Amino acid sequence: MKLYFSPLACSLAARITLYEVGASEVSLVEVDPKTKRTRPDGVDFTTIHPLALVPALELDDGGLLTENAAILQYLAERFGEGRLAPEDALGRARLQQWLGFIGTELHKALFVPLLDKQASKEARAYALAKEESRLGYVDRALAGREHLLDRFSVADAYLFAILNWTAVTPVSLRRYRALADYHARLRDRPSVARAFGEERTLYAKELARRGLSFIVGESGSRS
């Protein structure tokens, strides 16, 4: 199995999940987000996923699984023995509730317009207008809790990956105490620290290839 990823993109959640469950049989293949070619082999990623979006999981039978929510649940199910995704009906629905919320309300609605250099001023302002309601909602949900569900799940891996993008957007977690503490706590989790550390290094190399420099600090970024 191969997981296609780009450094510090939303695919970081799948890498965290792999480290969390110890699935060493899945190999990781880097995709350069600008050229859409794999590294170091230079395969045109659009021949693998026509939309060239990461994450994408190439299965052993050659099939391709796409969409973060589906990939994360599949990895949890296949390798996690119920540890990273609840198996009861309500628990699974709650997990899907958070995966859906993170994917639509945070990833696409809030952060994409702020990260996309092609987004107009109006599109960025429209997205930013949603910040307080969307992040305030998660902040309140996390008050007094360690994780989104009763224990660490793939939804936490996804939320961690998205929250890293505050480093390169006008969104600051300082206004959201519970969320800021949650993000800092997760950064110390061994699977997260390993995945984040590795992708920060790869991201710095990616920028260097483009002649850009970036101080990759405590928070990550994806531009």
Ligand SMILES: N[C@@H](CCC(=O)N[C@@H](CS)C(=O)NCC(=O)O)C(=O)O
């Ligand atoms: N709906 C997809 C979205 C994935 C996505 O937006 N991936 C970004 C990285 S975070 C990407 O590959 N962007 C490249 C592009 O838009 O060309 C999912 O949930 O997996």
